[in-house]
Amino acid sequence: MLFRNIILHSRTTSPRPVPGCSKYMTGMIRRYSQHIPARKCEANTAHPGTQKSLPITPAINFKNFSNHHLAFQHKTTKELLRSLFVLYSCSIDTLVNNSFKLLRMGEWLMGPRLLRLLISPFYYQFCAGNSDQEMMVTAHNLSKSGVSILVCPLVESDVGDQQLRSELFNTNLKETLDLVHMAAQNNYLKPIPAMCHVKISALLSPDVMMRVHDAYELLSFKDRISVVMAVADAMDPNTSKSTPSIGPLALSPEDTKDLLDCLPRIYEIGCVATESKVILLIDGEYTYVKTTINLLSLAMMRIFNSEKLLVWNTYQGYLKNTLNVLQHDLDIATELKLKFGAKIVRGAYLEMERSRAQRLGYPDPVNDTYQLTCANYDNVVELMLRAVHNNQEDRAVMVATNNEASIRKAVSLLHELGLDPQKGNVVFGQVYGMAENISVPLGKAGYRVYKSTPSGSVLEVLPYLSRRLNENRTVFKGARRERQLLSRELISRLRSTS
Numbered sequence: 001m002l003f004r005n006i007i008l009h010s011r012t013t014s015p016r017p018v019p020g021c022s023k024y025m026t027g028m029i030r031r032y033s034q035h036i037p038a039r040k041c042e043a044n045t046a047h048p049g050t051q052k053s054l055p056i057t058p059a060i061n062f063k064n065f066s067n068h069h070l071a072f073q074h075k076t077t078k079e080l081l082r083s084l085f086v087l088y089s090c091s092i093d094t095l096v097n098n099s100f101k102l103l104r105m106g107e108w109l110m111g112p113r114l115l116r117l118l119i120s121p122f123y124y125q126f127c128a129g130n131s132d133q134e135m136m137v138t139a140h141n142l143s144k145s146g147v148s149i150l151v152c153p154l155v156e157s158d159v160g161d162q163q164l165r166s167e168l169f170n171t172n173l174k175e176t177l178d179l180v181h182m183a184a185q186n187n188y189l190k191p192i193p194a195m196c197h198v199k200i201s202a203l204l205s206p207d208v209m210m211r212v213h214d215a216y217e218l219l220s221f222k223d224r225i226s227v228v229m230a231v232a233d234a235m236d237p238n239t240s241k242s243t244p245s246i247g248p249l250a251l252s253p254e255d256t257k258d259l260l261d262c263l264p265r266i267y268e269i270g271c272v273a274t275e276s277k278v279i280l281l282i283d284g285e286y287t288y289v290k291t292t293i294n295l296l297s298l299a300m301m302r303i304f305n306s307e308k309l310l311v312w313n314t315y316q317g318y319l320k321n322t323l324n325v326l327q328h329d330l331d332i333a334t335e336l337k338l339k340f341g342a343k344i345v346r347g348a349y350l351e352m353e354r355s356r357a358q359r360l361g362y363p364d365p366v367n368d369t370y371q372l373t374c375a376n377y378d379n380v381v382e383l384m385l386r387a388v389h390n391n392q393e394d395r396a397v398m399v400a401t402n403n404e405a406s407i408r409k410a411v412s413l414l415h416e417l418g419l420d421p422q423k424g425n426v427v428f429g430q431v432y433g434m435a436e437n438i439s440v441p442l443g444k445a446g447y448r449v450y451k452s453t454p455s456g457s458v459l460e461v462l463p464y465l466s467r468r469l470n471e472n473r474t475v476f477k478g479a480r481r482e483r484q485l486l487s488r489e490l491i492s493r494l495r496s497t498s
């Protein structure tokens with residue numbers, strides 16, 4: 001029935017040049033785009049919350065975070081039962097501790113079909129499915145609550161992954177471009193822009209990223225600025241240069257070549273995103289590759305953020321040094337007059353970071369306790385909100401968390417600073433399948449809310465699922481609230497039918 005309201009159109013590409021992209025790239029984008037059919041949903045194109053202006057005092061009543069009717073009205077009773085089952089399972093230590101092993105063993109013993117059946121409650125809790133149609137239904141359903149999808153890639157790679165070769169990067173590039181288009185096509189809340197995650201480790205070997213990180217760390221502030229400018233120049237085919245250079249970054253010839261080779265891939269993604277009007281959120285990954293990501297993000301901002309805030313980088317609050325790193329990158333942005341967007345997350349690689357630090361004998365980069373991470377996270381969000389307040393046209397932040405206390409603090413500060421939540425320079429993000437009691441009331445009250453939503457086959461999703469279960473162990477155990485709300489909604493539905 002839903003599809004009666006959804007009209008499929010073939011994509012029409014505009015003949016105008018893409019800002020920041022060469023004629024060659026613009027032609028490539030057009031050729032590429034012709035292969036991707038576009039969809040348009042005629043219903044629901046207006047954002048439910050954008051009709052009225054929000055007052056300076058919080059427009060959201062925080063009590064709505066406890067309103068189970070509001071949070072789950074878009075869910076069927078079967079979906080509620082599934083969510084309850086999944087959230088209870090997540091609090092079972094043995095299951096969560098061994099989730100990846102169990103999933104892999106299941107794949108080996110049963111094959112992908114049976115495994116899919118077995119883990120389908122988990123899969124559909126956290127993933128949109130494996131087809132364009134499933135993604136469209138998910139996006140459309142979310143849009144009814146004023147919530148957008150944030151399309152999430154499933155590539156997972158780390159140092160030592162030997163199979164990372166240029167063919168794989170090209171495959172990953174194609175997949176990333178598909179995701180950018182998927183984000184654009186499933187945007188039912190226009191003119192609110194679509195968003196898409198981008199993983200740099202899908203485009204450049206993590207081993208090279210680690211060595212670039214080490215070399216960049218050694219540089220002075222002034223030299224880092226030179227490197228950002230040099231890398232942006234090398235990335236942008238419109239700049240006139242005889243030989244592309246990476247400035248004062250001391251790398252071996254092989255690593256220099258690999259870094260330079262990845263720049264056209266990144267550039268193509270930036271051009272396609274510009275053309276499709278999709279904001280790129282560059283993901284935060286492991287600490288030992290993080291400054292490479294910061295460097296490439298700043299270089300991208302230099303090329304693609306000249307008119308709009310199209311490229312945003314990620315900062316992870318679980319790291320002890322994040323406040324300094326964010327301030328450092330804000331300083332570079334100020335120095336180079338860049339528009340700068342930041343997604344602030346707590347961080348998803350806690351166990352890997354801790355075990356690597358222990359194995360290699362260096363200080364643990366992650367805060368010692370969950371409470372310290374929470375305090376640090378809120379401080380990082382505050383730094384960014386104040387930066388937005390001081391420069392509203394050139395700064396933007398996504399408060400990306402499922403944590404209710406952090407959302408309350410951010411919303412309160414946003415209003416205290418007199419920022420307009422509908423301007424688009426302060427947005428919120430939650431993981432698909434979690435924190436419905438936060439996303440839905442925020443979306444309905446007119447705040448800009450995105451759900452990070454992966455789509456892929458069961459096998460592709462396994463590491464993602466395992467990480468989702470693992471990273472949230474602490475919280476699932478403490479977060480009786482989401483389960484309580486689900487139970488209450490279920491009971492109230494059963495009562496009303498009896």
Ligand SMILES: Cc1cc2nc3c(=O)[nH]c(=O)nc-3n(C[C@H](O)[C@H](O)[C@H](O)COP(=O)(O)OP(=O)(O)OC[C@H]3O[C@@H](n4cnc5c(N)ncnc54)[C@H](O)[C@@H]3O)c2cc1C
Nearest residue numbers: 283284345346347348369370373400401402403429430431
């Ligand atoms: C829109 C969106 C985008 C995201 N993008 C990224 C990304 O690019 N990179 C990335 O790494 N993650 C990303 N994440 C995941 C994110 O980092 C968190 O893992 C996830 O959101 C859960 O954290 P939370 O803020 O919701 O808070 P909570 O659920 O309250 O906290 C869980 C988090 O607290 C931290 N934590 C838990 N126990 C401890 C402990 N003992 N000591 C110290 N810290 C602890 C961990 O970071 C853990 O993930 C994203 C999340 C969202 C919603």
